[in-house]
Amino acid sequence: MPRLRFFPYFIASVSFALGCATNVCADDPVVFHSDVSLVRVDAQVVNRDNRTITGLGPRDFVIRDGGRVQKIQSVDSENLPIDLLLLLDVSASMRPHIQRISSASHEAMHQLRANDRVAIMVFDRSTRIRMPFRSGQADVERELERLLDQETFRGGTDITLGMYDAADYIRRQGRLEARKAIVIVTDDETERNRDEEGVSRALEKADTVLSALIAPDAMHSSNGGG
Numbered sequence: 001m002p003r004l005r006f007f008p009y010f011i012a013s014v015s016f017a018l019g020c021a022t023n024v025c026a027d028d029p030v031v032f033h034s035d036v037s038l039v040r041v042d043a044q045v046v047n048r049d050n051r052t053i054t055g056l057g058p059r060d061f062v063i064r065d066g067g068r069v070q071k072i073q074s075v076d077s078e079n080l081p082i083d084l085l086l087l088l089d090v091s092a093s094m095r096p097h098i099q100r101i102s103s104a105s106h107e108a109m110h111q112l113r114a115n116d117r118v119a120i121m122v123f124d125r126s127t128r129i130r131m132p133f134r135s136g137q138a139d140v141e142r143e144l145e146r147l148l149d150q151e152t153f154r155g156g157t158d159i160t161l162g163m164y165d166a167a168d169y170i171r172r173q174g175r176l177e178a179r180k181a182i183v184i185v186t187d188d189e190t191e192r193n194r195d196e197e198g199v200s201r202a203l204e205k206a207d208t209v210l211s212a213l214i215a216p217d218a219m220h221s222s223n224g225g226g
Contacts, residue, residue, distance in 0.1 A: 081115040083174040087166045089186035091124040091157040097215045102144040109137040123162030124155030159190040163199045171206035180208035187215040
């Protein structure tokens, strides 16, 4: 995955106490004040066959901040570990969808590498950590099967709370050197107000991306939140 580094702004002031008086040459210290902001942008570039395109450089990308083109300092290709949080809606009617996710997880878990980690959080009207971050594929599969037996799938839904708590958890428990992602599985039905701007800020603070798997029947529901 290419990693882009650019300077959104650079303000530097330099003060040098140099010079000699008529009879005295002072050894004053050199004072350097700087304010530099270096921003990292992760990007994955693939072709039509979903294969990664390599060998890209700064000239192959354009980054704008507030409409202004920013200078890209470097483009580095790094294979970073992943911290993935599965955020599962266990409200009423979600059991068959979670069952399908559990069945499909066997193949999906084979894509994880040894240093990747997965955590599992469930939510209805409240949130619960079912499994903290672990790197074992077998642990993830066992916990998915266990939650199907232990969760009642009878509660209501507060999607906003679930996403807030997921972002906070991955912010606190995610590794600094890892790419962080949340995958939410839900029917997109919620009893509480949505706060898209607040959730967006929480995700930005956690330096994580959010992907959603919406239950198929929710796509045809007139009550869906979109």
